[in-house]
Amino acid sequence: MPSDKIICSICQHEIPAAYLRVHQERENKEIVAYTIGLIKESHPEWSEDDPTCQKCWDQYRHTNAK
Ligand SMILES: [Zn+2]
Known part of the structure; x- marks a missing residue:
């Protein structure tokens, strides 16, 4: 059983490594850069290399995708 738990640097919740947004990064580079900003x-x-869960990422990305 994978026991890799990581703390998201934005929401401070413990997240499984598989939920890191880094694993889901198939998005448009401009959107990624804008979301990071x-x-x-x-x-x-926060730095873009910090662990960030998909939930936090989506929250900011959706701000952008109006
Ligand atoms: Zn988070």
């Missing part, structure tokens, strides 16, 4: 506005110390 949005997250950084709210979380200045």
Whole structure:
């Protein structure tokens, strides 16, 4: 059983490694770059290499996809 648990640096919840947004990154590069910018506005110390769950990612991405 995989026991890799990671703390999302935005919501501080423990997430299974499979839920990291990095594993789901098949999105348009411009949208990814824009979403990263949005997250950084709210979380200045966040870096795109920090663990981020898909839920947090989607939350910011949907802000963009109006
Ligand atoms: Zn999160």
